[in-house]
Amino acid sequence: MYTSPNVNRIEHQLNLFGISRGELLDMLNQDRVKLLGQEDVFGENIKISTLKKIDEIFGKGLGYYTDPKDPIQSKDESIFFRKDHFNADLNLGARQIVNRFEQEKLSFSVLAKLSDFNIKRQLKVYSTKQDPKLAAEEIRPILYPRFVKDRKKFLENFIAKLGEHNIIVFEFVETHNKKNKANINGFYLSPNVIVLKRNQKSLKREIFTLAHELGHYLLNEEEIDDNISEEMSAKGNKLSDIERWCNDFAYYFLVGEYEKEIAAIQTASEANDYYTDLIEQVSERTHLSTLSLYTRLLLSHKISPVSYKTVTDNILSSIREWEETEKKRMEAEKIKALAEGRKAPGGSPKPIISPMFLETIKSALYTGLINEAEFCKRLNIKSEKINSYL
Numbered sequence: 001m002y003t004s005p006n007v008n009r010i011e012h013q014l015n016l017f018g019i020s021r022g023e024l025l026d027m028l029n030q031d032r033v034k035l036l037g038q039e040d041v042f043g044e045n046i047k048i049s050t051l052k053k054i055d056e057i058f059g060k061g062l063g064y065y066t067d068p069k070d071p072i073q074s075k076d077e078s079i080f081f082r083k084d085h086f087n088a089d090l091n092l093g094a095r096q097i098v099n100r101f102e103q104e105k106l107s108f109s110v111l112a113k114l115s116d117f118n119i120k121r122q123l124k125v126y127s128t129k130q131d132p133k134l135a136a137e138e139i140r141p142i143l144y145p146r147f148v149k150d151r152k153k154f155l156e157n158f159i160a161k162l163g164e165h166n167i168i169v170f171e172f173v174e175t176h177n178k179k180n181k182a183n184i185n186g187f188y189l190s191p192n193v194i195v196l197k198r199n200q201k202s203l204k205r206e207i208f209t210l211a212h213e214l215g216h217y218l219l220n221e222e223e224i225d226d227n228i229s230e231e232m233s234a235k236g237n238k239l240s241d242i243e244r245w246c247n248d249f250a251y252y253f254l255v256g257e258y259e260k261e262i263a264a265i266q267t268a269s270e271a272n273d274y275y276t277d278l279i280e281q282v283s284e285r286t287h288l289s290t291l292s293l294y295t296r297l298l299l300s301h302k303i304s305p306v307s308y309k310t311v312t313d314n315i316l317s318s319i320r321e322w323e324e325t326e327k328k329r330m331e332a333e334k335i336k337a338l339a340e341g342r343k344a345p346g347g348s349p350k351p352i353i354s355p356m357f358l359e360t361i362k363s364a365l366y367t368g369l370i371n372e373a374e375f376c377k378r379l380n381i382k383s384e385k386i387n388s389y390l
Contacts, residue, residue: 002045005065010042012071013058016080017095027092028053059096078102079189079222087243088226093180097195098187098224101170105193108168108360111370115363119356121191122165126218128245135218136252143214144253151203151287156352158210163356166192167217169210171351173198185209187224188216198349201323204289211253215246251288251296258282262296268303274311291315353379362390 014024021042028050029035040050051065075082078099088094112119123142126135143165145157159169172195174181186196186209194213199206209225216223221242239247252259261282268274274294283290294311297303303311337343358379365375376383 001048003048003051003066004045005051006068006070007042008070009065009067010054012073013060015073016078016099017058017092018080018090019092024054024057027057057092057096059100076106079187079224083222086224087240088184088224090224090226091180091183093174093178093182094184094224094226096180097172097182097184097197101172101193101195102189104170105189108357111364112360114369115360115367117360117363119166119168119192119360123218125220128219128241132215132245132248133252136249139214139218140253140256144256147285149284151207154287155203155207155210158207159352160355162194162214163354166356167194167214168192168356169194169196169352169354170357171196171198173348173351175348184224184226186213188213188222190220190222192217198351200349201319202289204283204287204292207287208250208254208289208292211250212246214253215249216242218249219245251292254288255282255286255293255296258286262293263300265297265302268294268297268311269307270310274303274307351380358389365390 014021019027021038025036025038025041028041036050040046041054048062051062054065055062073081079102080095080098090098109119111117123139143161145154145161148154148157159171162169170193172182174197182197184197185199185205186194188194194210194217196206196210196213199209212225219242223242225243255262261278265275265278279290279293282288282293291312294303294308294315298305298308361370361375361378364370365372370378372383372386375389376386379389381389
């Protein structure tokens, strides 16, 4: 079966994703024996099966491409039309995720407005000329969540706390078999949306990412970040002023009163075992990683580059060993479960849902703006689970 698409709409998506006609053809022709040509994709009549393949990339729904009305390029539509350069070399998976949440942001804003939810920015805008430490000290009493040792619960508390001040956080989870994985850790979309990638290996790193993106919110500087980690600070002047400010803010926001203990360190060296016990204690009480804390010592000239490399090499080696052990343990549990006829443990974790988002979607359901099917779709839940969210 064939259909007549509005080619200008396909071109619009190419501009949005920053890819050429040739690159689109290359994507569509992967694993194909009979290759598609220009006319098969951009002709007046194309196969519906081809249009479905195109939509697997852009995710707009088939009706989008047959709409005769030409799209208008708007800065409101996407960060890709608002900015030319990013702190990341974005792959296809990253661009798909960003576009997904740009759409989510727009639809959420509409529902919030129709539901009489006020989602306007509540906090003032900061500048990179302001001291990030002072900014963290000012913001911390407002946005720092109730501390708990459980890192997953702390992250949930953090997301909820931000929601109380009209900062909505979306978390996304990528399954192990996802074809195009996003090479990003997080991003900020003006005026009040933060998006996080679930870090399966380190919730401490995800917490740091959230605090870093909070810095972008405070500066009101949109950005897409590919590798937000505690190690980034060690790059020193290779970071932009904005990225350095956000890293510093994240550190001071999370470390809080324990910065006094870090500041009291003279020089970490082999002679004093690099203050290992103190660093580990502060890490547990702040959810900052030991790697982040040693990076701060390096930036403060309280550990030599040679000692820093020794310490961080040991930390990274321990992490890799733990990951390998955990992988073997999970594989052994799956084999045992299958042998006993049980369902294998594991599976993809569910994204954390911001209470702010949940309340807005619930209000939209109660007022008839959306139906139960749409409610479940937006929360990515099964229909039989709906009552537990109402």
